[in-house]
Amino acid sequence: MSEPSLRRPSLYACARRLWRFRGLLALWTERELRVRYKQTFLGAAWAVIQPTALMVVFTLISSYLQRFPTQGAPFPLFYYAALLPWTFFTTSLAFGSTSLINNLDLVTKAAFPREILPLASIGAALFDFAVAATVFVALQVWYRQPPTMELFWLPLLILIQVAIAAGLGLLTSAIVVWYRDTRFVVPVGLQLLLFLTPILYPLEVVPERIRAWVMLNPIACVTETYRRVTLYGESPDPTHLGTAILSALVLAGCGYWVFKRLEPTFADRI
Amino acid sequence: MSIEAIARLRGVAKRYRLGRTHASLRDAASGVFERLRQGRKGDSSPHLWALKGIDLELLRGRSLGLIGPNGGGKTTALRILAGITPPTEGAVETRGRVAAMIQLGTGFHPDLTGRENVFLYGAILGLSAAEIRSKFDRIVDFSGLARFLDTPLKRYSSGMYVRLGFSVAAHVEPDLLLIDEVLAVGDASFRQRCAERIAELKERDTSIVFVSHNLHLVQSVCDEAAFLDQGEIRAHGPVDDVVLAYRRWLRDADRPRAPVDDDALPGERSGLLDILDVEVESSAESTERGWIAGSDSVIFRVYYRARGPIARPNFVLRILTSDGTVACALWTRDDPRWEATLEGSGGVAICVDPIQLAGGIYSVEARLEGEIKGLSLALGYSGRFEVRGVDGHDSEGAFVPRMAWVRNEPAAGR
Numbered sequence: 001m002s003e004p005s006l007r008r009p010s011l012y013a014c015a016r017r018l019w020r021f022r023g024l025l026a027l028w029t030e031r032e033l034r035v036r037y038k039q040t041f042l043g044a045a046w047a048v049i050q051p052t053a054l055m056v057v058f059t060l061i062s063s064y065l066q067r068f069p070t071q072g073a074p075f076p077l078f079y080y081a082a083l084l085p086w087t088f089f090t091t092s093l094a095f096g097s098t099s100l101i102n103n104l105d106l107v108t109k110a111a112f113p114r115e116i117l118p119l120a121s122i123g124a125a126l127f128d129f130a131v132a133a134t135v136f137v138a139l140q141v142w143y144r145q146p147p148t149m150e151l152f153w154l155p156l157l158i159l160i161q162v163a164i165a166a167g168l169g170l171l172t173s174a175i176v177v178w179y180r181d182t183r184f185v186v187p188v189g190l191q192l193l194l195f196l197t198p199i200l201y202p203l204e205v206v207p208e209r210i211r212a213w214v215m216l217n218p219i220a221c222v223t224e225t226y227r228r229v230t231l232y233g234e235s236p237d238p239t240h241l242g243t244a245i246l247s248a249l250v251l252a253g254c255g256y257w258v259f260k261r262l263e264p265t266f267a268d269r270i
Numbered sequence: 271m272s273i274e275a276i277a278r279l280r281g282v283a284k285r286y287r288l289g290r291t292h293a294s295l296r297d298a299a300s301g302v303f304e305r306l307r308q309g310r311k312g313d314s315s316p317h318l319w320a321l322k323g324i325d326l327e328l329l330r331g332r333s334l335g336l337i338g339p340n341g342g343g344k345t346t347a348l349r350i351l352a353g354i355t356p357p358t359e360g361a362v363e364t365r366g367r368v369a370a371m372i373q374l375g376t377g378f379h380p381d382l383t384g385r386e387n388v389f390l391y392g393a394i395l396g397l398s399a400a401e402i403r404s405k406f407d408r409i410v411d412f413s414g415l416a417r418f419l420d421t422p423l424k425r426y427s428s429g430m431y432v433r434l435g436f437s438v439a440a441h442v443e444p445d446l447l448l449i450d451e452v453l454a455v456g457d458a459s460f461r462q463r464c465a466e467r468i469a470e471l472k473e474r475d476t477s478i479v480f481v482s483h484n485l486h487l488v489q490s491v492c493d494e495a496a497f498l499d500q501g502e503i504r505a506h507g508p509v510d511d512v513v514l515a516y517r518r519w520l521r522d523a524d525r526p527r528a529p530v531d532d533d534a535l536p537g538e539r540s541g542l543l544d545i546l547d548v549e550v551e552s553s554a555e556s557t558e559r560g561w562i563a564g565s566d567s568v569i570f571r572v573y574y575r576a577r578g579p580i581a582r583p584n585f586v587l588r589i590l591t592s593d594g595t596v597a598c599a600l601w602t603r604d605d606p607r608w609e610a611t612l613e614g615s616g617g618v619a620i621c622v623d624p625i626q627l628a629g630g631i632y633s634v635e636a637r638l639e640g641e642i643k644g645l646s647l648a649l650g651y652s653g654r655f656e657v658r659g660v661d662g663h664d665s666e667g668a669f670v671p672r673m674a675w676v677r678n679e680p681a682a683g684r
Contacts, residue, residue: 020396021393021396023393023397023398023399024393024394026399027389027390027393027399028390028393031379031382031386031390034381034382034386035379035381035382038381039381103377105373105376105377106376106377106394108354109354109370109372109373109376110354110370110372110376110377110394110395111352111353111354111368111370112394112396264355264356267349267354267355268286268287268355
């Protein structure tokens with residue numbers, strides 16, 4: 001006999017069950033993308049337009065209002081390097097946080113690891129990220145930026161950003177089931193965070209004494225490291241990378257743990 | 271075949287909270303203040319025990335029917351077995367792969383094609399991509415929808431939708447198959463194939479738990495049955511015995527009054543009267559063939575239990591189409607001769623002759639209404655039933671009047 005109901009399964013057992021359902025995760029990710037791209041006129045171009053539009057606006061601000069020092073990097077490149085991972089976070093969370101309440105039927109009428117829903121949102125965001133990354137490559141070619149050895153940091157960076165997004169996506173989706181109104185908090189929070197993260201402005205213009213506080217934000221660590229690695233050919237700042245890795249592990253672990261603890265209540269709560 | 275338990279419920283109870291559930295952070299915050307003001311009274315919110323500690327065991331290759339009135343706990347038991355929701359108390363154990371057909375096509379997306387949805391639904395039911403690929407042809411064959419595989423699901427009729435859903439679910443080949451009332455839809459020939467497929471799965475040692483209001487279907491599909499009422503098992507044993515016990519229970523006017531439960535649903539259960547079940551009865555041959563002809567006479571029976579004498583109770587029966595539209599409403603107060611005083615348990619019936627409904631799937635909603643129109647004191651539903659057009663062809667709309675076409679003679683002088 002398996003799965004006595006009152007004993008809580010370990011995270012390892014949960015992960016094994018998730019692995020058994022990996023096919024569903026892949027299909028649900030594909031479904032998210034197909035549905036999104038079938039329903040919008042722009043289709044896959046949407047993935048590019050989001051970071052590009054912000055890049056254009058930021059470039060205009062920087063060119064005409066406030067010239068931020070970029071250590072020689074052209075503005076479009078400077079902004080796109082950070083907006084690329086930033087857009088990944090916003091899409092992940094925008095779709096991830098509402099993934100459970102938007103699939104009411106599935107949650108109340110089918111039995112499967114429910115983490116598949118928020119994780120599929122992150123999978124779909126990763127696909128968008130790959131599409132948007134092609135524009136970045138094109139920009140680098142346009143500005144004749146030779147690729148450097150430091151680009152080998154990218155797989156690790158992507159792993160970190162996925163873990164952070166997964167942790168936050170699991171957390172927010174579960175909380176939104178419990179308190180519906182928190183779903184409006186997520187977009188507002190992201191909007192504020194965009195300006196608290198050194199994206200529009202370089203980290204160097206942040207006063208020294210509060211810089212450490214700003215860099216407690218793991219998303220800032222990720223965007224900052226993207227800039228160092230792709231624009232300046234420098235290896236990541238160990239403090240930033242360390243903060244990012246640590247918060248990725250903590251967020252992913254805690255997010256999954258909280259999600260699995262709340263999961264049994266979803267069907268009755270939603 | 272080894273005799274082994276495939277599912278076991280031990281002392282399973284399920285409590286649902288009613289009313290305030292803190293759907294928002296704001297409510298939760300104000301709830302905290304309220305509790306502080308009132309002092310600690312613990313969890314005072316109203317709740318309902320949908321299951322009150324039931325024990326069931328199902329052996330491999332056996333099939334169990336769950337029957338009983340609405341609100342008896344059948345679907346809750348099924349959802350607990352499926353692992354969709356955990357029991358509040360007790361333990362549930364299942365062995366092997368469990369597939370639940372609570373609602374066919376859960377997770378179907380209207381914008382995706384039939385093919386894409388087959389893969390998606392298969393994965394939701396726990397199949398790997400490779401398994402679905404290997405079964406794909408059989409699934410499509412069974413559904414008979416090969417021509418529509420690349421059509422988006424939004425262009426499917428509701429019948430096609432259900433056919434595709436059942437075809438996938440029926441090929442999961444689980445160890446335990448849970449079916450909730452899903453065979454009430456679809457055309458008769460497809461339903462026949464569904465029943466055959468279920469028999470086939472049983473041959474292969476699949477255990478089945480089957481929830482239905484259609485007692486004939488339960489008797490043909492199941493070996494044993496459990497009769498659930500108010501979250502308790504009233505009878506459990508060979509299917510024919512239990513169905514008989516349930517039928518007797520439904521008709522037994524002298525049944526001892528059940529203790530009044532304080533956890534009644536506000537608005538739906540006033541404590542004045544409970545609607546225990548709503549039955550749709552037609553000729554023996556229509557029961558036999560599984561559908562009612564538009565020209566048949568039909569009797570709707572409402573079984574109730576009154577907690578005190580009610581003079582001139584105001585019942586309303588609404589015949590609903592499959593999409594929930596009211597096809598017709600029948601009021602006792604429209605009948606000047608209706609002069610009954612209800613006490614204890616019993617039934618009221620209305621005969622509609624002929625039924626004159628157009629072809630389609632219907633169900634009946636019965637309410638006891640108070641003085642204020644629309645405020646229902648009790649509510650119950652029948653199972654779904656199928657009506658076919660009088661001459662075998664189905665018509666549009668919900669109503670087929672008796673009629674005759676005549677050619678209008680041109681008026682004189684024109």
